[in-house]
Amino acid sequence: MITAVVVDDHPAVTAGVQAWCGLADPPIKVLATGRNVSVAWLEPGRSADVVVFDLQLDVSGPAYGDLKRLVDAGRQVVIYSMRADRETVLTCLDIGGFTYLTKAEGEDHLVAAIQAAAAHTPYTPPVLSGAFGTDNRPHRPQLSPRESEVLLEWFHSESKEMVARRLNLTVRRVNACLERVRIKYANVGRDAPTKAALVARAIQDGLVRADEL
Structure with missing residues (x-):
């Protein structure tokens, strides 16, 4: 069974994600939920296959540092956020997040993203696809x-x-x-x-x- 930990400071969001995961086919087991990232570092959340991570945990700005620490530890992180601007989306991917969804993208995309992250197979939801399509940053390596x-x-x-x-x-x-x-x-x-x-x-x-x- 795929397992997940949900880091989000809105109880209605965590309740909704838990319900969606329970109805998935096959079901996804949410091991723990919490209002800050510590829930992903402590058991049982530490053992979860996938971290569902709200990027905007407080008013100080996007939690890029917390995201990087999770990625550096080898965690599969699905960013799940209200933010939909291109720069935020691409920054999260550059840090190493598995994929990025807005909360408006809903149940089908979130469940599919968790399943893909657990299987280490790519998943590109609509907002992320749009950010990729308009990425005009110059720092692209030259591949043979x-x-x-x-x-x-x-x-x-x-x-x-x-x-x-x-x-x-x-x-x-x-x-x-x-x-x-x-x-x-x-x-x-x-x-x-x-x-x-x-x-x-x-x-x-x-x-x-x-x-x-």
Whole structure:
């Protein structure tokens, strides 16, 4: 069973998320809820597969620091926020959040995002897709044709071994290409430590469209 912890300071929101998760197919078990991020660090929330995280926990501004600490610890974080501006959305993805939803996007998208995060498969809801489509920031790494080919093939494959077979490469060569891509993104301040993060970067940079995945 997929498990989640919900970090949100609005009781009605946490109650709604719990109800939606309980009705999911298969059900998602919410291990804990809380008004601040400590609930994700303490048991039972510490053991959850996915953190559903309200970015705006108080009036001081977006909780980017809390998000980064969760990401640095290897947590799969679904940001669930009232904020819908492009800069906030893209900043959360640059930090390493798994995906970003607004609270207006509702039950179907949130449940699907939690399921995707637990399975480490990409998920792009409408607001995130719109932010990607209008991202015109200049700091994009220059990938070689081979690096781009390997990266895009990996998005459509279940394993690196499958990529190697399809492109007539060794697995070692595939790993080397993907590592170079990660390094190039890190060098421009846009770390992509996971497959989902690389998908996000590729969509941002126009290498692939969300509807092609």
